[in-house]
Amino acid sequence: MAAMLDALRAAAHPVALTGAGISAPSGVxxxxxxxxxxxxxxxxxxxxxxxxxxxxxxxxxxxxxxxxAEPNAAHRALAALGVPVITQNIDGLHQKAGSKRVIELHGNLRRVxxxxxxxxxxxxxxxxxxxxxxxxxxxxxxxxxxxxxxxxxxxxxDVVLYGDAVRGLEEADALLRRCDLLAVIGTSLETYPAAALPDLARRYGARVMLENRDCLAALSDA
Incomplete structure (x- = not known):
């Protein structure tokens, strides 16, 4: 299914919200x-x-x-399309794939x-x-x-631990205010405040596409 890829290409201001599922094929x-x-x-x-x-x-x-770990095809597809990323992940694979704008809500494993x-x-x-x-x-x-x-x-x-304040929410909010498509990939949307971002994007007028089993396959075929 190429619907998500086609939508990301067609959008004027797409944004991706990613979670652990996008990095699972990389062995994380x-x-x-x-x-x-x-x-x-x-x-x-x-x-x-x-x-x-x-x-x-x-x-x-x-x-x-x-x-x-190495980025997989999904990371690389988002990078190739130049899609800004809001991620719950701490592995740095979006940056390794070449994404230029990555908001790491939960910090990262690269620094102490x-x-x-x-x-x-x-x-x-x-x-x-x-x-x-x-x-x-x-x-x-x-x-x-x-x-x-x-x-x-x-x-x-530099990892945001349970009990710490999540980072980058103001920057994420600014992205979503301009966003016309939010692609939600690899997250169960169980952890707040990230879980609230799709509804926030909708309130700002964006279309929201949620991952299904075919979406990562579509990205992997990019």
Missing amino acids: PTFQSLWKGRPIRDFLGRSYYERDPIGFFALYCAMEAWCR FCTRCGREQNAQAFCERLRPHYAAGDDEAVRTALKCPACGGRMDT
Whole structure:
């Protein structure tokens, strides 16, 4: 079914809203995937980060490897069409595919930063320093590595955790005000405020197309 692709091509100001389903063909797990016998999402709360930073960053460094996944045909099709993207995903695959305007509502896995001085670090390099300490079971070395090398402050992730404020909503609202077509791809629309965006787009006058089983196949054929 090529209806979504045709509609995206024909629209004057199309926007895509994407979720985990668009990255599943690239091998990126969803937050419902299991970590230590429980869904990943159970460990992605701000309260868990505060309570057990060693446990939290063990999961984070496992998730950081998702950034080595490759974009699939759906990511590439949106990029080729130049469609601005509002995404719930944290894997960076839209940018890797070449999309120029991507609003990451839930942050991303590419950066960590110091909560004291604000210094940013590349997440891949950060996790490469941590992984040998985790493999050795050396919690004290992990605690040391979790401190900012510049000021000794605590490192945090750029991922928006449950309990944090979602980012980019004003920018997303501005996109939707101009939008004439919102293509909703790979999201169950269960998580707010992203779940409210299709209704918001409709109120602004946009047509909304929801993914069905054929839509990703259509994008993959682009």
